[in-house]
Amino acid sequence: MAKKAMVERELKRKKLVAKYAAKRAALKEIVRDESKPMEERFKATLKLAKLPRDSSATRLHNRCQLTGRPHAYYRKLKVSRIALRELGSNGLIPGMVKSSW
Numbered sequence: 577m578a579k580k581a582m583v584e585r586e587l588k589r590k591k592l593v594a595k596y597a598a599k600r601a602a603l604k605e606i607v608r609d610e611s612k613p614m615e616e617r618f619k620a621t622l623k624l625a626k627l628p629r630d631s632s633a634t635r636l637h638n639r640c641q642l643t644g645r646p647h648a649y650y651r652k653l654k655v656s657r658i659a660l661r662e663l664g665s666n667g668l669i670p671g672m673v674k675s676s677w
Contacts, residue, residue: 578644586639589630596631600624 577637580644586648606612629635642657648657664672 578639578646579643582646583639583644585630586637588638592631593633593636597628597633599628600631603627 588643599633603624607617607624609617637646638651638654640648640649641654642659643656645656645658649655650657650660653660653669660669661674664668664674
């Protein structure tokens, strides 16, 4: 089980990313547009840098929804490999059978 603080921090980051997504996209569009004057693009870069760091989508990390584990995460199922094995062993995932010999 992951630390509760780490799971909460990740949720906080998700909220920040959602809150600032439109603003970030608009500023990035200005920065990429080469038809705009250099000063305007530079100002947009400075504004982008002033936004909270945790509002960047690259700072998000996938975590298992059951245990909060950050590694060995299956995106399709949103659980870690350990949780997946447990669920498979208990017969809670349709069509999945844990092999044993």
